[in-house]
Amino acid sequence: MSAEKLRVVAIGVEAFDQALQDTGTPFVRLDWKPPASGDTDLVGALFEIDTACIDENGQSLVDKANRAVFDRILKGQPTLRRVLPAHQCIEGMTRTTILHAGPPIEWRDMCGPMKGAFLGAIRYEGLAGTDEEAAEMMASGKITYGPNHARNAVGPMTGMISYSMPVFVVENETFGNKAYCTINEGIGKVMRFGANGPEVIERLRWLEKEVAPTLDEAVRSMGGVNLKNIIAQSLAMGDEMHQRNVAASLNFYKAIAGPLHDALKGRENGTKVAAFVGSGNEQFFLNLAMAASKAIMDPCRDVPHSTVITAMSRNGVNFGITVSGLGQQWFQAPCLKPEALYFPGFSERDANPDMGDSAIVECIGIGGFAMGSAPAVVRFVGAGGLADAQRYTNSMGEITVGQNPALAMPNMDFAGVPTAIDIRKVVATGILPVINTGVAHREPGIGQVGAGIVNPPMTIMEDAVRAFAEKYAK
Amino acid sequence: MSAEKLRVVAIGVEAFDQALQDTGTPFVRLDWKPPASGDTDLVGALFEIDTACIDENGQSLVDKANRAVFDRILKGQPTLRRVLPAHQCIEGMTRTTILHAGPPIEWRDMCGPMKGAFLGAIRYEGLAGTDEEAAEMMASGKITYGPNHARNAVGPMTGMISYSMPVFVVENETFGNKAYCTINEGIGKVMRFGANGPEVIERLRWLEKEVAPTLDEAVRSMGGVNLKNIIAQSLAMGDEMHQRNVAASLNFYKAIAGPLHDALKGRENGTKVAAFVGSGNEQFFLNLAMAASKAIMDPCRDVPHSTVITAMSRNGVNFGITVSGLGQQWFQAPCLKPEALYFPGFSERDANPDMGDSAIVECIGIGGFAMGSAPAVVRFVGAGGLADAQRYTNSMGEITVGQNPALAMPNMDFAGVPTAIDIRKVVATGILPVINTGVAHREPGIGQVGAGIVNPPMTIMEDAVRAFAEKYAK
Numbered sequence: 031m032s033a034e035k036l037r038v039v040a041i042g043v044e045a046f047d048q049a050l051q052d053t054g055t056p057f058v059r060l061d062w063k064p065p066a067s068g069d070t071d072l073v074g075a076l077f078e079i080d081t082a083c084i085d086e087n088g089q090s091l092v093d094k095a096n097r098a099v100f101d102r103i104l105k106g107q108p109t110l111r112r113v114l115p116a117h118q119c120i121e122g123m124t125r126t127t128i129l130h131a132g133p134p135i136e137w138r139d140m141c142g143p144m145k146g147a148f149l150g151a152i153r154y155e156g157l158a159g160t161d162e163e164a165a166e167m168m169a170s171g172k173i174t175y176g177p178n179h180a181r182n183a184v185g186p187m188t189g190m191i192s193y194s195m196p197v198f199v200v201e202n203e204t205f206g207n208k209a210y211c212t213i214n215e216g217i218g219k220v221m222r223f224g225a226n227g228p229e230v231i232e233r234l235r236w237l238e239k240e241v242a243p244t245l246d247e248a249v250r251s252m253g254g255v256n257l258k259n260i261i262a263q264s265l266a267m268g269d270e271m272h273q274r275n276v277a278a279s280l281n282f283y284k285a286i287a288g289p290l291h292d293a294l295k296g297r298e299n300g301t302k303v304a305a306f307v308g309s310g311n312e313q314f315f316l317n318l319a320m321a322a323s324k325a326i327m328d329p330c331r332d333v334p335h336s337t338v339i340t341a342m343s344r345n346g347v348n349f350g351i352t353v354s355g356l357g358q359q360w361f362q363a364p365c366l367k368p369e370a371l372y373f374p375g376f377s378e379r380d381a382n383p384d385m386g387d388s389a390i391v392e393c394i395g396i397g398g399f400a401m402g403s404a405p406a407v408v409r410f411v412g413a414g415g416l417a418d419a420q421r422y423t424n425s426m427g428e429i430t431v432g433q434n435p436a437l438a439m440p441n442m443d444f445a446g447v448p449t450a451i452d453i454r455k456v457v458a459t460g461i462l463p464v465i466n467t468g469v470a471h472r473e474p475g476i477g478q479v480g481a482g483i484v485n486p487p488m489t490i491m492e493d494a495v496r497a498f499a500e501k502y503a504k
Numbered sequence: 505m506s507a508e509k510l511r512v513v514a515i516g517v518e519a520f521d522q523a524l525q526d527t528g529t530p531f532v533r534l535d536w537k538p539p540a541s542g543d544t545d546l547v548g549a550l551f552e553i554d555t556a557c558i559d560e561n562g563q564s565l566v567d568k569a570n571r572a573v574f575d576r577i578l579k580g581q582p583t584l585r586r587v588l589p590a591h592q593c594i595e596g597m598t599r600t601t602i603l604h605a606g607p608p609i610e611w612r613d614m615c616g617p618m619k620g621a622f623l624g625a626i627r628y629e630g631l632a633g634t635d636e637e638a639a640e641m642m643a644s645g646k647i648t649y650g651p652n653h654a655r656n657a658v659g660p661m662t663g664m665i666s667y668s669m670p671v672f673v674v675e676n677e678t679f680g681n682k683a684y685c686t687i688n689e690g691i692g693k694v695m696r697f698g699a700n701g702p703e704v705i706e707r708l709r710w711l712e713k714e715v716a717p718t719l720d721e722a723v724r725s726m727g728g729v730n731l732k733n734i735i736a737q738s739l740a741m742g743d744e745m746h747q748r749n750v751a752a753s754l755n756f757y758k759a760i761a762g763p764l765h766d767a768l769k770g771r772e773n774g775t776k777v778a779a780f781v782g783s784g785n786e787q788f789f790l791n792l793a794m795a796a797s798k799a800i801m802d803p804c805r806d807v808p809h810s811t812v813i814t815a816m817s818r819n820g821v822n823f824g825i826t827v828s829g830l831g832q833q834w835f836q837a838p839c840l841k842p843e844a845l846y847f848p849g850f851s852e853r854d855a856n857p858d859m860g861d862s863a864i865v866e867c868i869g870i871g872g873f874a875m876g877s878a879p880a881v882v883r884f885v886g887a888g889g890l891a892d893a894q895r896y897t898n899s900m901g902e903i904t905v906g907q908n909p910a911l912a913m914p915n916m917d918f919a920g921v922p923t924a925i926d927i928r929k930v931v932a933t934g935i936l937p938v939i940n941t942g943v944a945h946r947e948p949g950i951g952q953v954g955a956g957i958v959n960p961p962m963t964i965m966e967d968a969v970r971a972f973a974e975k976y977a978k
Contacts, residue, residue: 266880267741267751268914277741280754284783291765291775301765309758405914406740416917440742440879441915443890 051417072492075499076458082503083335092355092454092502095335099354100431100450102333103394105204106326109254110318112199113213113246115238116191119199120181120210123191126157126167129178131189131387132345133360137168137175141346143224143382146474147188148175150226154234155192161226179341180358183210184324184387186316187222187470188346195234196242200257200321202329209324213237213245216311217478222386224474241303248289255285257322258436260315261396265447266440270404271319272388272397272466273411273481278315283308316388323390330450332357337498338431339393339451342463342486346385346470349486353453353494356501361490370469370482371412382472384484389465395434395447398464398483399426403439403447411466411481422464423448429455429463453498456491525891546966549973550928556977557809566928566976569809573828574905574924576807577868579678580800583728584792586673587687587720589712590665593673594655594684597665600631600641603652605663605861606819607834611642611649615820617698617856620948621662622649624700628708629666635700653815654832657684658798658861660790661696661944662820669708670716674731674795676803683798687711687719690785691952696860698948715777722763729759731796732910734789735870739921740914744878745793746862746871746940747885747955752789757782790862797864806831811972812905813867813925816937816960820859820944823960827927827968830975835964844943844956845886856946858958863939869908869921872938872957873900877913877921885940885955896938897922903929903937927972930965 083091117123128151130144140148145165152164152173167173178184178191185191190212197210215233219225249255260281267277283290290307294300307314331340336354343350350362365383372378391397401408402423405416413419423439426448433446451463462485469480557565591597602625604618614622619639626638626647641647652658652665659665664686671684689707693699723729734755741751757764764781768774781788805814810828817824824836839857846852865871875882876897879890887893897913900922907920925937936959943954 263750267743269741276737277751277754280751280758284754284757287761287782288775288779291778301762304765305762308761405917408914409918416915440882441890443879444883 069492072457072495075496075503076454078499078503079337079454079495091335092337095333095355096338096431096450096452099330099333099336099338102205102330103326103449104434104436106258106329106394107203108200108209108257108322108325109203110198110249110257110321111201111208111254113196113242113249114199115193115242116195116197116210117193119197119208120183120191122181123193124174125155125193126172127174127193128152129181129183129185129189129191130175130345131178131185131187131385132343133348133350133362134177135345135347139347141382141385142472142474143385143470144188144346146224146226147190147221148173150221150230151190151192153226154231155194177343177345178387179343179352181210182208182324182328184320184390185212185222186214186320186388187386187468188224189387190221194238196238198318198321200318200325201254202325205329207325207328209321209328211317211321211324213241214311214314214317216306217313219475219477223470223477225477226475240297240299241306244290244293244297244300244303245286245307247293248286251289251292252286255282257318260285261319261322262437264315265396265400265403265437268404268406270397270400270407270466271315272391273468274404274407275315275319276312278319279312282315282318319391319396320388323394323396327390327393330354335502337453339453339463342389342393342465343387344384344389346382349384349490351486351490351494353498356494356497359497361494361497363487363489363493366484366487368467368469368480368482368484369412370480371410372469372480373478376471376479380471380476380479382470384467385470386467388467392463392465393451395426395430395437395449398466399423399430400437400439400447401464401466403441405441407466411483413483425461426464428459429461453491453494457488457495460488462486462488462491543966546931546969549970549977550932552973552977553811553928553969565809566811569807569829570812570905570924570926573804573807573810573812576679576804577800577923578908578910580732580803580868581677582674582683582731582796582799583677584672584723584731584795585675585682585728587670587716587723588673589667589716590669590671590684591667593671593682594657594665596655597667598648599629599667600646601648601667602626603655603657603659603663603665604649604819605652605659605661605859606817607822607824607836608651609819609821613821615856615859616946616948617859617944618662618820620698620700621664621695622647624695624704625664625666627700628705629668651817651819652861653817653826655684656682656798656802658794658864659686659696660688660794660862661860661942662698663861664695668712670712672792672795674792674799675728676799679803681799681802683795683802685791685795685798687715688785688788688791690780691787693949693951697944697951699951700949714771714773715780718764718767718771718774718777719760719781721767722760725763725766726760729756731792734759735793735796736911738789739870739874739877739911742878742880742915744871744874744881744940745789746865747942748878748881749789749793750786752793753786756789756792793865793870794862797868797870801864801867804828809976811927813927813937816863816867816939817861818858818863820856823858823964825960825964825968827972830968830971833971835968835971837961837963840958840961842941842943842954842956842958843886844954845884846943846954847952850945850953854945854953856944858941859944860941862941866937866939867925869900869904869911869923872940873897873904874911874913874921875938875940877915879915881940885957887957899935900938902933903935927965927968931962931969934962936960936962936965
């Protein structure tokens with residue numbers, strides 16, 4: 031027997047792990063639970079799905095639907111087409127519309143950074159002069175707000191998208207749909223972490239007036255930029271495209287450097303724009319990875335019988351998922367705080383619960399799922415050593431439909447990233463999706479205080495399985 | 505006992521390898537030979553060195569000297585200072601001086617590509633109008649030629665440096681010495697592979713008139729560019745800096761993009777220069793890695809009692825090394841052909857024997873020595889899978905003095921690159937240094953036909969050990 035085929039799930043006594051490590055045997059550690067948490071009702075739901083959802087030949091309709099979704103993900107070809115003000119491309123944006131990250135949430139229930147971001151976005155749009163006036167507009171229903179995900183959009187952390195904000199327009203060439211995400215603001219005090227002071231608003235105006243128009247001119251002159259190629263190249267360069275976009279940001283700049291140089295000719299302060307795009311921000315590509323992932327995942331929605339997760343997202347209070355066969359319904363529960371490394375001077379006490387639409391990247395198999403290809407991120411998020419990173423990636427293989435060969439990980443002997451999360455497998459194995467994430471301070475205006483790893487709450491996976499059984503297996 | 509400490513050298517029956525692989529035990533495979541090839545004379549030389557070279561406390565003078573050299577390598581701080589015509593910075597360059605790669609060689613003994621490069625360099629300098637005239641100048645002694653290494657310089661493949669060619673000036677800040685290398689010409693028909701047609705000469709003129717002056721202006725305005733930082737960052741991005749410089753080239757461009765943009769203002773065809781430096785050539789950084797490595801290794805020369813290799817270099821006919829305690833003496837023997845993957849349409853029949861000064865990068869622990877950190881290069885050079893790459897890197901640990909923590913390999917759990925090759929260890933273990941290399945066509949003017957892995961001939965290691973014993977242990 032070849033030990034290469036041996037896959038060990040370690041349960042119970044942890045002393046056994048050492049023996050597995052000593053012999054180099056790959057293994058996944060589980061906190062032991064009986065299948066589906068020993069919840070007989072839940073075991074019953076999984077059993078019902080397996081037995082009821084079959085075609086005339088006894089083949090699983092769920093497996094077939096999930097394979098179809100997986101194929102759609104593999105066929106996705108996200109291309110950056112334009113950089114436009116949100117109101118010119120996102121449907122239904124009025125001057126008083128503001129979109130946010132995560133599942134729907136009421137103003138009164140929002141966390142501190144999300145509230146801070148809303149107040150800042152209202153002032154940025156010139157709808158109010160002070161935070162007090164802005165808060166009054168939110169409370170009195172003068173602002174229409176809702177999730178980015180409902181408008182084919184995504185945003186990191188607080189995820190603000192308002193009328194004038196420029197967004198990347200990413201087209202999935204294969205299916206013709208478009209997805210949107212704002213331009214990454216850089217680090218420090220930024221609106222995505224809830225900061226809303228004058229320098230934050232000023233930077234957003236500069237993105238709107240200077241950066242976006244030149245980026246748009248450059249991208250248009252090229253006819254588009256293939257983002258999947260950049261993601262693939264950057265996986266070979268140690269990025270996982272969630273907490274590490276060092277190579278991807280450079281590869282994107284490399285792709286547009288010539289046309290951007292031309293677009294900036296004759297403009298004052300062109301060097302500042304080139305430096306911002308080219309070297310000012312190692313997370314510049316994150317927002318492009320998110321828009322690309324959203325463009326890839328949206329055609330996977332509403333496939334009957336599919337148990338594949340089409341979005342994972344957090345609003346700083348609740349973590350929500352949507353599942354292909356269950357349409358637009360959010361399954362949500364309170365977010366967990368990330369297991370994180372904190373920047374000097376900060377600790378877990380300062381951390382806001384998990385936030386942002388960025389976990390869309392894990393849905394296509396990058397981010398935490400590709401950590402084995404990005405050993406340098408492992409220390410940044412406090413996840414241990416290379417072996418741990420590879421263990422994370424291997425364990426994501428347990429809960430996904432297959433590997434994406436177009437997104438190969440040289441560090442994992444060119445295995446494709448684990449792709450298409452199946453809620454049945456999550457519940458049956460007890461292995462939760464792994465998300466690499468930034469951590470915001472719980473007070474608005476302070477910004478990022480760390481980076482780490484977070485899981486969705488298991489209850490939302492269980493709720494989705496129950497709802498699926500209810501819809502398809504009764 | 506922890507198996508993590510277990511290091512296995514597999515000798516003899518290869519069936520045993522499978523058991524090691526199955527249990528994940530790291531091992532190095534050796535073709536079994538008695539120590540030092542069973543050459544009792546050579547075993548005697550190693551024994552004499554070990555017993556004769558001791559201080560009053562019985563401590564090895566060789567180990568002490570090697571540790572001193574190792575420390576010098578670790579302390580090296582290569583910084584790009586200028587980009588200047590060779591005659592303005594390399595000592596003794598006259599209008600009729602041409603430097604080449606590898607150990608010294610006579611005109612009549614040179615290989616095809618080297619001859620082609622010489623003829624092209626002479627025409628580029630305007631010293632002859634035709635190849636026939638140029639060949640006549642070489643044959644009649646009108647051209648002074650010799651190795652780059654004797655002038656603190658290095659060059660890839662044929663390694664041509666002539667009077668007007670611009671070179672990178674890299675200063676080792678710690679020791680104050682300077683090293684030189686030409687600007688990488690890009691791929692296709694280029695002089696370093698022996699091509700010498702009109703487009704080759706024209707590109708060299710463009711490098712001289714357009715690229716070098718603007719690069720020099722950008723670099724000077726920054727006060728210099730720290731190359732060690734770029735090498736360290738790029739190791740975390742999957743480069744080994746010999747056959748893969750994808751990330752390093754981008755990181756270098758990122759470092760100079762702003763100042764280069766300023767230097768190009770108002771110049772015609774500035775976009776072409778920016779594109780050449782920024783995205784035209786994924787091996788752009790190779791020549792900077794070489795100059796940085798040369799700047800690091802030159803202060804390691806002439807340390808009495810040190811058995812560390814200070815240069816490995818090939819002229820397309822012979823492979824030569826120099827050893828610290830043995831000064832400028834070359835130990836040389838015929839080059840081997842690389843074990844290579846060939847580009848479509850070419851095969852081993854077309855390959856020129858190994859050529860170039862680029863193996864200087866392996867002397868500081870990058871290139872083939874760092875292959876475990878660059879899994880994407882493994883397939884390019886035809887070296888197998890990730891496990892093979894990590895085995896190469898681990899085996900280089902057997903023949904080096906130590907690891908360089910400033911050049912950490914995230915893919916190898918942040919181990920430092922194996923640094924400072926000890927000829928005693930090479931001869932005693934039979935493990936030869938591993939060099940990643942490009943392969944030139946044996947006819948001049950055709951260019952690169954593949955990439956692969958090559959070793960120095962063992963005889964030069966043995967000759968150096970004998971010479972060392974003769975000098976220090978008699």
